[in-house]
Amino acid sequence: MPDIVLAHDYLVQVGGAERVVAEWAAGFGARRIVTLAFRPEATFEEFRGLDVQATLPRALAGQVERLLPALPSIAARTRVSGGDVALVSTSGWAHRFRFEIPHVVYVHSPARWLYAADDYRLRLSPLRRAGLAVSTPLLRRGDAEAMGRASAIVSNSAVTQQRMRDAYGLDSVVVHPPVEPVSTDAAVPARDLPDAFAVVVARDRGYKNVPLAAAAARAAGLPIVIVGSGSESLDDPAQGMHGLGRVTDAELAWLYRRATVVVGAGREDFGLTVLEAALEGTPAATVAAGGYLETVQPGVSGFHAASATADDLATAIRRARDLDPEASRDWARGFSRDVHLSRLARVIEEVVQRA
Known part of the structure; x- marks a missing residue:
């Protein structure tokens, strides 16, 4: 070498x-x-x-x-x-x-x-x-x-x-x-969270489109946990939004494992987080654009929304939550x-x- x-x-x-x-x-x-x-x-x-x-x-x-x-x-x-x-x-x-x-x-x-x-x-x-x-x-x-x-x-x-x-x-x-598991350990975040939730991992950047992810989760009947620098400003549990800010790798691993679905609503060049979640058996629901077309295999590791709207992304969330966790893991191991x-x-x- x-x-x-x-x-x-x-x-x-x-x-x-x-x-x-x-x-x-x-x-x-x-x-x-x-x-x-x-x-x-x-x-x-x-x-x-x-x-x-x-x-x-x-x-x-x-x-x-x-x-x-x-x-x-x-x-x-x-x-x-x-x-x-x-x-x-x-x-x-x-x-x-x-x-x-x-x-x-x-x-x-x-x-x-x-x-x-x-x-x-x-x-x-x-x-x-x-x-x-x-x-x-x-x-x-x-x-x-x-x-x-x-x-x-x-x-x-x-x-x-x-x-x-x-x-x-x-x-x-x-x-x-x-793409590897973010941590071999899992640690519960130091705050109360719902038993069932969607998760989105996105720093405070406009192109990440967190509002769309939050609206879609709400339409699908799920609260959403938002992780990443600046996301604490979005914290509003009464509206089903739990902004945690930065978390440790062990906490992120726990969130990936416990989430019902990981949501991708932004314009991503690759879409790493959906694969990290897939390694933990968690499927994805994303817009049908950018890197998500490569990192999500429809019907195996998640679903793409028919359009970049809250209603269609919510439909993808509902469909994704029924997928086999082991199929998601197998797909992600190829990366x-x-x-x-x-x-x-x-x-x-x-x-x-x-x-």
Whole structure:
């Protein structure tokens, strides 16, 4: 196995992309990660024992997205060297680093702030939205030039693969993210929850469409547990909404196991959470869009809604709750860590051989 250096946008949250990088570190034995910012207390514990080289000082790590106007130039000055090859996890920044070794770029999504601006700009002030709109053409040119320097490009789903063609005119191979149980232990969250409930795992992002998930669960006669940073603001037990905020992996495992169904209502590039839930025997009800078309097998691990409406998603919830838990587990095992690492290793080895 070549000496692999990892690179990632920034390690300041607990998310699907960060979990993928943690799996790489363990699976490939990589010990060094280059990133823009690192908040060890806010991301996966696995990173604390690694050599994490962050460009931004710790005092700015929690404000990294507020530095958007300066981030392209900061990323371009972030040097990646040593080792035989870099394995790059990006949804906007890490592919812009200054690589002095061959590098394989694994794309979770083309930069939302450039290519899905309607989703991203919802969280910006009017002044910052206007500034981003004006600068987008120039920023896209620099972004495309950086992506074009990759030794190889890998997309996390067929959806992302098509978005890469649309955004950059570049082809890529698809390697789905690794999916493993989030925890071998299960811990009951420290609050009362209903005996039967739906669950949605989504940080506070507009494109996650939590209101639709909540409305669909209500229409299906189920309260909903909402997990993820910012979800505590949605807590309203009287309306059947239980916003827990961030939870531990053991608590998430308990929620997955006890939930009647996991709901996916957003625009996902892959849809990792429905597979994590499937490993625990819990089926999914999702919109028929994006990565869910790849991560949910209708009639086996869940159902897609006929349309992105609360009524149709509620119908999918009712149908999904009758599915065989073991069939869901079998489906999700096809996305295992070993399958992911084996396919990605072949891409890396080809790049190293060409170098």
